[in-house]
Amino acid sequence: HVSTALIKNHDLVVAEELRSKNMLRNHALAMSVSDVGWRTLLSMLAYKADLYGRKFLTVNPRNTTQTCSHCGHIMTGKNKLTLADRKWTCPNCGAFHVRDHNAAENILAKGLATL
Numbered sequence: 111h112v113s114t115a116l117i118k119n120h121d122l123v124v125a126e127e128l129r130s131k132n133m134l135r136n137h138a139l140a141m142s143v144s145d146v147g148w149r150t151l152l153s154m155l156a157y158k159a160d161l162y163g164r165k166f167l168t169v170n171p172r173n174t175t176q177t178c179s180h181c182g183h184i185m186t187g188k189n190k191l192t193l194a195d196r197k198w199t200c201p202n203c204g205a206f207h208v209r210d211h212n213a214a215e216n217i218l219a220k221g222l223a224t225l
């Protein structure tokens with residue numbers, strides 16, 4: 111199962127709490143999983159983290175997509191990113207982002223901030 115590989119190969123795995131668009135991130139991997147199976151995946155990750163002595167965290171998904179991982183700028187109002195915006199440039203610092211990768215950076219940062 112993918113959860114075993116994730117936990118065995120990484121000291122820390124951070125995932126978003128359940129929501130419709132789910133993201134999982136560690137230093138080497140960004141993946142997106144549909145809501146189907148997310149709850150199961152989270153519980154398997156928690157179980158296997160225990161088993162292998164790794165750290166598994168979940169974080170609040172608020173603004174993980176809309177925040178620039180480079181400068182912290184949050185896209186709001188008419189600038190708010192939509193599902194069609196796969197790639198975007200931060201209007202504040204000019205950083206270029208691939209949406210899911212940027213979200214993954216923010217998820218990891220949120221997780222690290224709780225340690």
Ligand SMILES: [Zn+2]
Nearest residue numbers: 178181200203
């Ligand atoms: Zn920025």
